[in-house]
Amino acid sequence: MILYSMPQSTSQYALSSWTLLRGRSNRFQPMKEMFVEISGAEAFMDTNSPQYRALVFLAEQDPLKLNPNDPILSKQIIQRYVLSVLYFSTNGPSWKHRVYWLTGQHECGWQYVICSDVQEENNNTTDAGKTKRQKVGLTSDKFNPENMDDDFSDFADSDLGLGKGRIITGLKLFDNGLSGNSLPLELVELKYLHILDLGSNNLVGTIETYFSHFTHMRELYLNKNEFHGRIDANMTKGLTKLKVLSLGHNFLTGEVDDLFLRDLTSLENLSLEYNQLSGIIPTVLGTIKTLQHIRLGGNILHGEIPLSLENNLPNLQRLWLQENKLTGTIPSSIFCDASSTLVDLRLQNNSFVGNVPDVDCTMEKLELLSMASNDLKGFIPNDFGDHFPSLKELHLYGNQLTSTIPPSIFKPANLTAVLLGMNKLTGTLSGSMFQEASNLFYLYLNANDLGGTLDDFAQTEGLPSLKKLRLEYNSFSGTIPKLEFPSLELFYAYNNSLLTSGLDNLSSSIALKKLKLSNCSLAEELPTTLGSLTNLEVLHLNGNQLTGTVPSEFQQLTELEELRLDANDLSGAVPFEVCNLRNSQLSTFVSDCGGEWSGVACSCCTECGT
Numbered sequence: 001m002i003l004y005s006m007p008q009s010t011s012q013y014a015l016s017s018w019t020l021l022r023g024r025s026n027r028f029q030p031m032k033e034m035f036v037e038i039s040g041a042e043a044f045m046d047t048n049s050p051q052y053r054a055l056v057f058l059a060e061q062d063p064l065k066l067n068p069n070d071p072i073l074s075k076q077i078i079q080r081y082v083l084s085v086l087y088f089s090t091n092g093p094s095w096k097h098r099v100y101w102l103t104g105q106h107e108c109g110w111q112y113v114i115c116s117d118v119q120e121e122n123n124n125t126t127d128a129g130k131t132k133r134q135k136v137g138l139t140s141d142k143f144n145p146e147n148m149d150d151d152f153s154d155f156a157d158s159d160l161g162l163g164k165g166r167i168i169t170g171l172k173l174f175d176n177g178l179s180g181n182s183l184p185l186e187l188v189e190l191k192y193l194h195i196l197d198l199g200s201n202n203l204v205g206t207i208e209t210y211f212s213h214f215t216h217m218r219e220l221y222l223n224k225n226e227f228h229g230r231i232d233a234n235m236t237k238g239l240t241k242l243k244v245l246s247l248g249h250n251f252l253t254g255e256v257d258d259l260f261l262r263d264l265t266s267l268e269n270l271s272l273e274y275n276q277l278s279g280i281i282p283t284v285l286g287t288i289k290t291l292q293h294i295r296l297g298g299n300i301l302h303g304e305i306p307l308s309l310e311n312n313l314p315n316l317q318r319l320w321l322q323e324n325k326l327t328g329t330i331p332s333s334i335f336c337d338a339s340s341t342l343v344d345l346r347l348q349n350n351s352f353v354g355n356v357p358d359v360d361c362t363m364e365k366l367e368l369l370s371m372a373s374n375d376l377k378g379f380i381p382n383d384f385g386d387h388f389p390s391l392k393e394l395h396l397y398g399n400q401l402t403s404t405i406p407p408s409i410f411k412p413a414n415l416t417a418v419l420l421g422m423n424k425l426t427g428t429l430s431g432s433m434f435q436e437a438s439n440l441f442y443l444y445l446n447a448n449d450l451g452g453t454l455d456d457f458a459q460t461e462g463l464p465s466l467k468k469l470r471l472e473y474n475s476f477s478g479t480i481p482k483l484e485f486p487s488l489e490l491f492y493a494y495n496n497s498l499l500t501s502g503l504d505n506l507s508s509s510i511a512l513k514k515l516k517l518s519n520c521s522l523a524e525e526l527p528t529t530l531g532s533l534t535n536l537e538v539l540h541l542n543g544n545q546l547t548g549t550v551p552s553e554f555q556q557l558t559e560l561e562e563l564r565l566d567a568n569d570l571s572g573a574v575p576f577e578v579c580n581l582r583n584s585q586l587s588t589f590v591s592d593c594g595g596e597w598s599g600v601a602c603s604c605c606t607e608c609g610t
Contacts, residue, residue, distance in 0.1 A: 028059040030068035035081055038186055050184060054084035063104030078189055079168050080107045085186045086171075090178035090203065097176055107168070114170030114195070167192050174221065175200035182206070188213045197221040199246060207247070209234040219244040223271060230254035231277070233262070240265050248273040248295060255279030256296070266290055273320060274298035281305065281321070286312040297322035297346060304328035311337040318344040322370065329354035330371060335387075336361035348372040348395060356380050356401070359387045370395035372419065379403030385411045393417040397444060400424055405445075410437040421446040421470060428452035431460030439465050446470040446492065453478040460484065471496065472516070478502075480517070483509050494518040494540065503527050503541075512536060518564065519543035526570065528553045540564040542590065542609070547571075550591070550600070554578045562588040566609025571599035579604035 032044060035055055043051035058066070058080055066073050066080070086092075087101055095101075099111040108115035168190050178201035187196075188210050196214070199221040206229035207222060214220075215238055228251040236245070240263055252275040261267070261284050268290050277299040285294065286308020292315050301324040309319070310333040319334075319342065330352050335342070336359065343365050352374040358381050366388050376399040385391070385408035394409060397419045404427035409418060416439055425448040434440070440463055451474065458481040468490040469483075476493065480502030483491070489511050493499060499520040506515065507529035514537060522544035530539070531553025539557070542564040549572035550565065557563075560581055570592060582589065582604045591600045594608025602608070 025059055025065075027065070027068055028055070031055060031059045031077065031081075034068055034074070034077065038078070038081070038189060039085070050085045050088035051186070053088045054081050057084050057102055062102075064106075075167070076107070082184075082186045082189050083107055083110065083113065083168075085184045089182070089184045090180040090201075094179070095173075095177045106166075108166050112172045112176070113168060114172065115166040116169045116192075117166055169193060169216075170195040170197075172197045173201070174198070177201065178203055180204070183208065185210060190214075192216050195219040195221075198225070200224040203227065205229075207231070207235060207252070209237075211235050212237040212239060215239065215241070217242050219246075221246040222250070223247060224249040226250065227252060231256065231260060233257065233259035236260055236262075236264055238263055242267060243290075244269040244271075246271040248275065248298075250275050252277060256282055256301075258282050258284040261285065261288065264288060268315075269293040269295075271295040272299070276300060278302075281309070281326075283308045285309060289314060291316060292341075293318040295320040297324065299324055301326060305331060305334060310334050315341055317341055317365075320344070320346045321350070322346040323349040326350040326352065328352065330357050330374075330376075332357040332359055335359045335363060335366075340364065342366055344368045346370045348374070348398075350374055352376065356384070356396070359384070362387050362389065365390055367392045367414075368395075369393070371399070372396055373398035375399065376401060380406055380409070382406045383408050385409040388412055391415055393419075395419045397421040397423065402426065405429075405433070407433045410434050410440070413439070415440055416465075417442040417444075419444040421448065423448050425450060429454065429457035431456045431458075431462065433457075434460050434462040437462050441465055442468045444468070444470040445474070447473040449475065451475040451477065451498075453481075455479075455481045458483050458485075480505055482506075485509070487511055489535075490514040492516045494520065494543075496520050504529050506530070507532050509533065510535065513559075514538040516540040517544070522546055526551060526565075526568075530554070531556045534558065536560055537585070538562045541568070543567045545569055550574045550578055552577055555580065557581065559585055561585045564588070564590045565600075566590045566592050566607075568592065569599065573601040574604065 032055055035051065036044065039051045043049055044055065046052060058077065066077050068077060084102060092098060092101065097111055101110045107113060169192050172195065174197045178198060180203055182205035191213065193214050194216055195218060203225040205227060207227050209232050211220065212234055217239055218241055220242065223246040231252050231254045242264055243266055245267060248271040254277060256272060256277055256279060261282055265288065267288050269292060273295040279301060280303035281296065281301055283306045285291065286306065291313050297320040304327060310331055330347060335357060342363060344367060348370040354376065355378040356376055367390055369388065369391060372395040378401065380401060380403050384406055389412055391412040392414050393416060401423040403425065405420065405425055410433055415437055418440065421444040428451060443466060454476055461484060463485050465487055466485045467487050469488060470492045472492045472494045474496055475498060476496045477498030478500065480499060482505040488509055491512060494516045497520060499522065501522060501524045503522060503524060504527040510533060512533050513535050518540045524546065525548035526546045528551040531551060534556050536557050537559050538561060546568040548570060550570065552575040555577035563586060574591065589605045590607045590609055591602045591605050592598045592609050593600045593602035593605050
């Protein structure tokens, strides 16, 4: 068995100069004639073109010295030529990983190249010659299991030889540093490609229509590059075997119309998110029964959710329509007609109106539900949480919801995030609401009309995992209680004008990193005990009625980056030891050290409030 421990650089042959050689081997002219049939004569008029450089490698520098006059080797020569052109077209010497590329190894041994025996295509595979697929993945920390899912443990040394019968069926060059202005047309010669993964590189240019020649293609990943131009229906023509089409995170324009999707009858994953695509959601999506993932978010699609999506996709797991210009109401049928399979539904940042859908089914698998930043009004149904027993994240922020918060929201056992900020929710918070929320990490209730004291809520033992609590811009009153949340790292309660005291109660929240209590009505002496919060990175207490001096105990806040104490009634000089924090992390320090009536003497403040 081969141990793939080759260094990242390729051999001496790949690194040698590509200048014009004085002498020519007897392979040069026959190979050139062969390659002209593929690339055209013009491609070889420039000695710096990827095609010419590939020719020089194969004819003059390739250790295999393949004979172009041997018809048995013609397919292998063409495969090596196509890969070499791709290498030079995409700045191969700068790739992150390129082991064995442009060396004497068979091209099926070049890193991230997948091959199969010809017998697979002829349905004539024997036990001794069953399909072998190879991709050199190395045993380094660069190994990416998500993009390298083949088992090559039975590959022997001989499998890296000439392997005349093997054909290339896959290229997995994900996040490998490819760059260039276009993909070479020569790729169409790899007609048996099943998977082409060029995602997360630096490729630019347009996406060519020649992809329609890959009639055996199952998975095509061109996502997270810089491709631009209009998508073309001819690009997907005839791709009836395609299961994955991933073009997200580019700069593509045009409409995703029915013609573009017409032939994709086996499609399982459609990813077109974060481009500049326009038009309406194509109704033909509802006819592709195999669809499991639809990602159309981050475009400029308009119109309503088509009826065809509501009851025709029995395998749908993810539906991403976020960050578009979609309108109309959110149909309740989109939940229940996919209730057995839907895992992830994202509808945020659109212009949906109406109420939160009143779901009348149980969605056993739904884990993420986001309807945030729309124009939803009215109340959240009292039994809302009962319908989503597997829910992990609920995002309803940025609407105009006016009800109290139904306790059922916090019933799902695996719930980690509830984001209800920027609505008009009313009522109080009680500890009983959160008794089953033991896995909740993020609770955002900011910018609502919530009120009352925080005493009962703060004493609940149902939030041992809570890390971030946002209550700012509400009407909470009274004293800030001791927070029985041992994992709490962020607590924002600023702009609650009825909070009057309780800073000392926070001294036991030792995990806190960010504490913002600005613009409340805190009328007490600035407590020395806040110095025990040694993990603090941000402390904002400005805009209150705090008295006393800046405690020297604050010198213990060595992780502090922002300290705002301005707009209070503090006095005295900032201790030298606290000023020393400016020599470490503290980059923002504001106090009342400016103006005729300032009460604080501060030689190290970055800004003086008045």
